[in-house]
Amino acid sequence: MQYNWKGCVPTVWDTVFPYLLSGISVGGQYALIAIGYTMVYGILRLINFAHGDVFMVAGIVMVYIAASGLPLWLCIPLVLLITVGIGFLIERVAYKPLRSAPRMSVMISAIGVSYTLQNLVLYITGGLNKQYPTIPWISETVVIGPAKTKLVTVVTPFLVILLVFALVTLINKTKIGMAMRAVSKDFETSQLMGIKINNVISATFIIGSFLAGVGSVLYFTNYPTVIQTSGAMPGLKAFVAAVFGGIGSIPGAVIGAFIIGVMENIIKGLDVILFKAGITSGPLGLATFSDAFTFALLIIILVVKPTGLFGEKVTDKV
């Protein structure tokens, strides 16, 4: 089939740039969620299936708090505080009692929490999409090169790098950070060494939820609709990112998230890019596989290099 293309775009860069921009933005938001996954996994060896839903709940809480008429500068800290509280509570209620249970039980509990949070939000919202409040400044439209976008797109990567820097400093320089590193190396021994395991785990969940809260503000400013299932896909993708980067490694999770975000958007635009590059003569419908691609990547990574880009190899003792 011949297509009648009007206009022409001069360079490959101009074609690819808008997708890169979208990818970096969404990648940064995935990164903030992925850190929560990777830290919890590093310490508890648990895939916290509910983490994506904590992210979604942060969005819903924002919707309701903003609707109550509080000024926005007060809303955001309040949302972060509540999100942190929810993360803390989930750990205490659903994971702590299962500390000595088999890993499968804890994972099932995590799935249960995810199910509960989604249903709770479904009940509260009545199953309808909620409009995320507009946050001034970062919602403004800016023009970068050939693309037009919200300012949040540009802010996100910088904010992510800043937060990761702060987090790495926290982990390397403070006492609680040292305790975290110890616990993630050897759970039992650090317990014997007098580290208050429960405090460390709580701290992990608090940090993870805080970052998920920040991520939710950025994410929903870009894509301003919240529904009970809003957290599921970003959550899964952030998890894939964490695995990709090597689970347990914070820089790994961040780099993995940026890669996933960019790749996903490139796939969405691949038909266009291939066409513009003169490789194909018409659309192939590849955008259909934008989500599937992420999971295919996950399976490939797990099979080829299960430890991810930056993960450490662990040998089981017989």
Added chain:
Amino acid sequence: MNGEQKLQTPQEVKNVLRLENITMQFGGVVAINNLSLDVNQGEIVALIGPNGAGKTTAFNCVTGVYEPTNGKVYFNGRVIVANHPNGKMARQYGGINGEMYLKEKPVVHTPDKITGMGIARTFQNIRLFSSQTAFDNVLIATHLRRTSNMLTATFRLNAREEKRNREKTTELLEIVGLSDVANEKATSLPYGKQRRLEIARALATGPTLLLLDEPAAGMNPQETDELGEFIVDIKNRFNLTVFMIEHHMNLVMDISDRIYVLDFGKQIAEGTPEEIQKNPVVIAAYLGVEDE
């Protein structure tokens, strides 16, 4: 195979297991360093050494749990494990006379294959199937020599085989003296009985070589003595060769034909119990320090 071996005269020495230049490295830690040893038909050979000397690692290399960094394992004259590093590490492991193993293909078998060849083992930290009864623990091990496939097993077309396996299991439990607890959960048994059950389970796979990893651990002297008799008894009854790791020196000196001593992954001595008892190196490194 058993019938064939019975024909051999006791004087004839036939090699059953040979380790050749086995080295096992975990990261930078060398757990076994160039270990070579032989176990011959009908012998009871003990591998001793202080904790962390690499004894269990040696077992794991033989049974396919670990892939050694370098070296070969022969079973009845056939190579069952072989690996040689390439690249920079190759120079470090130059082979017997310094020449490199060039272009030799590594031989890797999963543990079940090696068990299938006739090597059965027990574990230092007992690994019974916790949710199963003592009877089922042994019965599971008979699965290896099955002739049925999944479909015939599902549709119960293998009734005769199933019956035979159950009879064999009953017999084995009787031999190890656990008939009365056959229907108890394996993990609810006392320690000594669990050890015996592990041996019965290993025997159910139909081995010619039995690897025992600290079979007397946690036993009192009387139990240990009984165990020694028991090991000799099953060795004769099933025409086995036994290779064992043990810390109880009385047991080792009583029943072993030969002993290998390992320290920090290296073999430091080899010989009959009398020789080992007199060996100054062993006394210095092991017996002198750690009296049991």
Added chain:
Amino acid sequence: MKKWIALLLAVMMIVPAFAFADDMPVVKIGVYEPASGDSGAGGKQETLGVQYANAKTPTVTIGGVEYKVELVMADNGSSTDKAPSAAQQLVSAGVSVVLGSYGSGVSIAGSQYFKDANIPAIGLTCTNPQVTAGNSHYFRVCFLDPFQGTVLANYASKELGASTVYCLGELGNDYDQGLITYFKQAFEGLGGTVIKEDFPTGTADFTSYLTNASMYSADVFFCPVSIAYSTQIIQQAAAQGLEIAILGGDTLDSNVVADADKGTNVKVIITTFYQEGANAEFDEGFKAWLNENPDMLTNNGGNDVISAVSVMGYDGYYMALAALQAAGSIDGAAVMAALPSVEIDGVSGHIKFDDTGDAIRTSAFVKTVDTATGEWLFVTEQTVD
């Protein structure tokens, strides 16, 4: 203890639920609509029309006996896997006729259950031809997608002067895919070019699809998707400064969509069944009713702008009453037999079924959003020759 609980549960399984009888005999009308999920907002607005009609006319005389009309609601969750149990719920409640659903997919998914139980169903806004084709029990009061697709294609080509249209639909959504297919047929028939892409369910990030549209140099962005996705698309289009018009089908006719477009530069054009102002009496009554019931106002998206789907719900209810009267019985089979010959003068025009059970409709309203006020503006009434 455990045994007793088990026994109790077993008893509960066998004993059917008790029904409480009223003085007046009751005829039940099933409302098979999504109250949650992607189409929840639309389903609720459609239900509002039915509820308003029911509030206005709560009784009906059938065969000389006055019956109280009871609405039985079942939430199909906008999803084809929840649809069967919702449909079955209506069937076991003993409804005489079913209204709904918003969304063609769930309508098709529930269809077999109504058929097996000999209960007729009246589709209100499900426009996919598959809903009624080959069925004698499914009727519908709205127009069909082949018609709507043609109207939209004509409008895009003639009024908007488009030669390339970028179409975006949800993967696995019968409505989106069907309407795009018909649009494509019609538009290519007019000599235009159509590029079609799909997004997976649950997508929130449409920025790259919008980029695709401009990369393909499309003149129109056609996205007949559910309200949940269309609001996202419009807002992201605004942020990206999309200069071409967004074209949509009847699903976009909602004040939620209009609100999303308020204050932006994105031009949104849709086809729909009804334009506010066409029937002043209905408009006033409906608005007054909404404002009296805060719950209902919330279900309408927080304000009293009338959505066309509510009108269709209203007309559907009267169609059902007319059928019940014509049948002279509350038996589903009798109502089904009576339906083909029923005609009413509804708010959305005269409704009469053709041989497949579809209302004969010859025109659609084209509306656009006034971005300053967030209200729907009437553009034209489009017919197809």
Added chain:
Amino acid sequence: MKTTKSKAPMIVTIVVIAAIYAAVFIAEQILPPTSMLFTVLKKGATYALVAVSMNLLNGFTGIFSLGQAGFMLIGAYVYGIFTIPLEARPQVYQYFDGGLVQFTVPLVIAMIFSGLAAAFFAFLIGLPVLRLKSDYLAIATLGFAEIIRAIFQWNGLGPVTNGSNMLRSFPTFNDFNITDGQGNVTVYLSTLVPFIMSGVCILLIVLLIHSSYGRALKAIRDDEVAAEAMGINLAHHKRLAFCVSSFFAGVGGAMLAMYQTTVQAKSFTSAMTYEILLIVVIGGIGSVTGSVLSSFLFVACSEWWLRFLDEKQMIGDFEVPLLRNGFRLVVFSLIIMIVVLFFRRGIMGDRELWDLKFSGKERKRRAKE
């Protein structure tokens, strides 16, 4: 079985099951066919099979797989593709010129095809992913299910899968009713037949579990290293369990298609897998009886008994607070969390119907233990 020497529990079990089947048959003849009871029984029977197949993996082999929805999807589609009557195809595949497949096969064959197709995909995906450790395996299989969903919705495969549009018009449970010439039903079988289908499949799984292979799988669950040392080929047996489980998940998918009357890839989400997982957990990981019981309980609660929570309820003049759309699911998830946290063994633990002691004497003896 062999641990309890007497045959009595076995006989009691058979009698109980026979009684249930008889009760289903009789209930179907005397109760109105529109009763919610039958919906629950049909869906319950379907879910029971899927839950038991998942239990075979998660409970008996110790492989934590979350790919169940994907395999059900394959099964449902294969069933649909091979059974839609030829005359209905132009209608169903209206955007794809009637589709590519232009023949049908008998229903039972189609169901076996469903299972085989699912097992085949399981074999393919099993080659790489079964080597992974528990939680990685879980996430990889979850991802696999998502990929399968996208592939089946892809327009490029439209002539076979009908792309984004649903498959319908294939034989459903109601087609099992025996009718006279006028189309009036004389014998209702629409609930009994799914019970038989599901029952036969579950019986096969139970037979497998109690065979030498089943013992090997349980050994793998208890201790992989020891199992391997006892000569059990891990890769082979895990793959076997994975394929068998997927086979029955595929058959379950075909049954789900019959229950739903339509098939659409979109509805086979990870939420469906989670639902089945929760059924397995509530029933007791490692108990077939538990999975079956909890399937019926779960379906009955979600489709029937707890429905009233979604609507306004009046007791006299008092309006019960909190009740509105969605409340049922909240209550439901709280129940599930309570089970997961406080009754971790579920309804049955790892016991089966035939392990239950029916005489008081024996129960007392057990209580003493």
